[in-house]
Amino acid sequence: MSSSSISTATPLLAVNSVSKRFGDKEVLRSLSLDIFSGEFLTLLGESGSGKTTLLRLIAGFEQPTAGEIWMSGLRLDSLPPYRRRVNTVFQHYALFPHLNVSENVSYGLRANGAPKNEIFSRVADALKMVRMEEFALAKPMRLSGGQQQRVALARALINRPELLLLDEPLSALDANLRKEMQTELKSLQREVGITFLFVTHDQEEAMALSDRIALLRDGALEQVATPREIYAHPATAYCAQFIGQTNLLRGSISSGIAESGSLTFSCTGPSGPAVFSLRPESILLAANASAIVDPVRFRGTIRQQIYSGASELLDVQSSSGLHLRVRVPACGALSGEHEFVFSASDAICVKESL
Amino acid sequence: MYSKTYKFLVSLPPILWVALFLLVPYGLMLVHSLWAVQNGVIVHRWNLQNYLELLKNSVYLEVLFRTMRIAAGVTLLSLLLGYPLAYYLSFHAGPRKELLYQLVIVPLWVSYLVRGYAWKTILGSDGVLNGFLQYLHITHAPVGFLLYSPFAVVLMLTHIYTPFVFLPIYASLEHIPRPLVEASHDLGGTPRATFFRVILPLSMPGLLAGATFAFVLSLGDFLAPLLVGGPSGTMIANIVQSLFGAAYDWPLGAAISVCILCLTIGLLFLAEILEKRWSFE
Numbered sequence: 211m212s213s214s215s216i217s218t219a220t221p222l223l224a225v226n227s228v229s230k231r232f233g234d235k236e237v238l239r240s241l242s243l244d245i246f247s248g249e250f251l252t253l254l255g256e257s258g259s260g261k262t263t264l265l266r267l268i269a270g271f272e273q274p275t276a277g278e279i280w281m282s283g284l285r286l287d288s289l290p291p292y293r294r295r296v297n298t299v300f301q302h303y304a305l306f307p308h309l310n311v312s313e314n315v316s317y318g319l320r321a322n323g324a325p326k327n328e329i330f331s332r333v334a335d336a337l338k339m340v341r342m343e344e345f346a347l348a349k350p351m352r353l354s355g356g357q358q359q360r361v362a363l364a365r366a367l368i369n370r371p372e373l374l375l376l377d378e379p380l381s382a383l384d385a386n387l388r389k390e391m392q393t394e395l396k397s398l399q400r401e402v403g404i405t406f407l408f409v410t411h412d413q414e415e416a417m418a419l420s421d422r423i424a425l426l427r428d429g430a431l432e433q434v435a436t437p438r439e440i441y442a443h444p445a446t447a448y449c450a451q452f453i454g455q456t457n458l459l460r461g462s463i464s465s466g467i468a469e470s471g472s473l474t475f476s477c478t479g480p481s482g483p484a485v486f487s488l489r490p491e492s493i494l495l496a497a498n499a500s501a502i503v504d505p506v507r508f509r510g511t512i513r514q515q516i517y518s519g520a521s522e523l524l525d526v527q528s529s530s531g532l533h534l535r536v537r538v539p540a541c542g543a544l545s546g547e548h549e550f551v552f553s554a555s556d557a558i559c560v561k562e563s564l
Numbered sequence: 565m566y567s568k569t570y571k572f573l574v575s576l577p578p579i580l581w582v583a584l585f586l587l588v589p590y591g592l593m594l595v596h597s598l599w600a601v602q603n604g605v606i607v608h609r610w611n612l613q614n615y616l617e618l619l620k621n622s623v624y625l626e627v628l629f630r631t632m633r634i635a636a637g638v639t640l641l642s643l644l645l646g647y648p649l650a651y652y653l654s655f656h657a658g659p660r661k662e663l664l665y666q667l668v669i670v671p672l673w674v675s676y677l678v679r680g681y682a683w684k685t686i687l688g689s690d691g692v693l694n695g696f697l698q699y700l701h702i703t704h705a706p707v708g709f710l711l712y713s714p715f716a717v718v719l720m721l722t723h724i725y726t727p728f729v730f731l732p733i734y735a736s737l738e739h740i741p742r743p744l745v746e747a748s749h750d751l752g753g754t755p756r757a758t759f760f761r762v763i764l765p766l767s768m769p770g771l772l773a774g775a776t777f778a779f780v781l782s783l784g785d786f787l788a789p790l791l792v793g794g795p796s797g798t799m800i801a802n803i804v805q806s807l808f809g810a811a812y813d814w815p816l817g818a819a820i821s822v823c824i825l826c827l828t829i830g831l832l833f834l835a836e837i838l839e840k841r842w843s844f845e
Contacts, residue, residue, distance in 0.1 A: 271746050291749040298750045304743035308765050318751035321761070369751065 712794025
């Protein structure tokens with residue numbers, strides 16, 4: 211199959227100002243989001259951010275309190291889940307314990323009255339796609355977590371949905387298996403070309419898998435962008451801190467000059483109070499730094515040094531009270547005071563909050 | 565971890581209990597079934613006459629089959645009432661679930677005998693139901709079969725046993741993880757398809773337990789036929805009771821009891837095999 215092409219003309223799925231309230235708790239607040247055909251979009255957020263609720267609204271297990279959901283030009287939220295061209299991979303797989311793998315995978319086809327020979331060949335294809343052919347007659351409870359997950363995937367994909375929803379499908383797996391499944395999932399999506407809507411709280415996972423990330427916080431969309439975009443240009447302080455690590459510098463800008471603590475550098479932001487996000491890897495040891503554009507220097511004492519193989523994370527405190535985390539390539543144990551430098555363009559001006 | 569003496573001493577009371585109240589009575593029953601009655605006295609003469617009598621005399625077989633039909637009827641009706649009730653409570657009751665559950669259990673607090681007499685009052689010729697039917701001019705004379713008939717026995721026993729059928733079915737329905745229901749819907753299963761493909765199969769253990777309970781207990785019931793059964797509603801337990809009472813033929817009564825016991829054990833065994841085949845955990 212050809213690699214996926216993401217159509218950016220009209221969105222496949224449009225979430226229009228959707229709100230969801232449980233009792234007196236508002237879990238989703240007038241959220242709007244477009245999902246394009248063929249893309250791998252991740253809903254990222256902490257627990258309570260509303261990401262699973264949004265997924266369940268799209269699947270049809272809940273109804274929005276306000277707003278609409280449209281898919282392929284038709285109103286989606288007025289349809290019951292069994293009439294939507296959407297399928298779900300559940301967090302704990304939800305495989306039917308009384309059916310074997312083949313029966314589980316063919317469930318959707320049988321429930322919709324597909325002819326027997328068609329079912330047989332499609333099940334064989336689906337199992338081959340997730341490499342579970344030899345388990346065709348096994349019962350789910352005999353399978354490992356990773357195997358169950360692949361069956362759940364086959365069971366959903368066999369129905370050729372327009373949109374596949376994945377509710378934290380990897381969170382129940384151990385770290386190594388998780389990494390392995392991430393690669394499999396990514397290549398599967400490319401191969402099959404179906405739009406994936408993936409929910410996770412793990413930002414590394416989101417970065418690795420997604421074409422775009424939608425970061426949710428307290429029921430609202432904080433930022434929607436590609437992983438590279440969201441990392442390099444976080445919209446808010448929350449985005450900067452949630453994705454990767456960062457240093458948040460608070461200060462102000464006046465006439466193109468930014469001031470934060472004892473640091474001064476040029477900045478093209480509007481005048482007034484400002485927050486800057488400075489990634490630890492943007493800061494270098496002056497001794498090791500070659501030519502930097504718009505350099506900003508400061509001196510600081512290394513309080514702590516955490517070695518992690520390829521790099522070190524330094525806890526630096528400057529004389530002016532600046533407390534920064536700096537990531538440098540592995541360089542042996544350091545101590546005492548050093549001079550650090552970063553480029554002014556790496557201090558990204560972010561909003562305090564939405 | 566525990567000494568052999570300790571283990572022996574601790575298992576002694578239950579073993580004595582089972583021996584004294586279960587094994588010894590069954591043993592006595594078996595022994596009596598092989599004896600006879602002569603001139604109004606029990607004679608310890610070993611023979612199989614009692615069992616032959618049961619096979620020859622069609623009365624006993626008729627009553628036994630009637631008893632089994634009544635038990636089957638009770639089981640079927642209890643399931644038809646109990647299952648939808650359990651289903652509604654488990655899947656559609658929402659916040660009222662707890663309260664409704666209590667309401668199902670509450671009738672069990674009322675004595676069996678009291679409920680039996682209540683049914684006599686309702687179903688009798690001068691009873692509430694007949695009065696009501698005549699008041700509405702649906703009938704013009706008391707309907708005979710309502711009381712002192714197999715119909716009345718089935719009705720009363722269904723009333724008694726529906727909560728007992730409800731309980732294990734409710735438990736097994738509650739046990740079904742809700743994501744499975746959502747998964748079925750997600751894959752295109754309508755609520756009806758979901759019920760027959762997912763919910764019903766997974767509730768089979770509870771259904772089986774409830775059905776076994778209702779059938780086996782109805783089979784051996786003697787109070788209901790006594791209160792509301794009349795001559796046409798006599799069940800096998802009443803025969804046994806009279807053989808140990810006025811009719812005074814303990815050996816024959818014992819023989820019938822042994823047969824019922826074997827039948828019951830057979831049914832429980834069957835239920836156990838089916839349960840193992842149909843449980844999925």
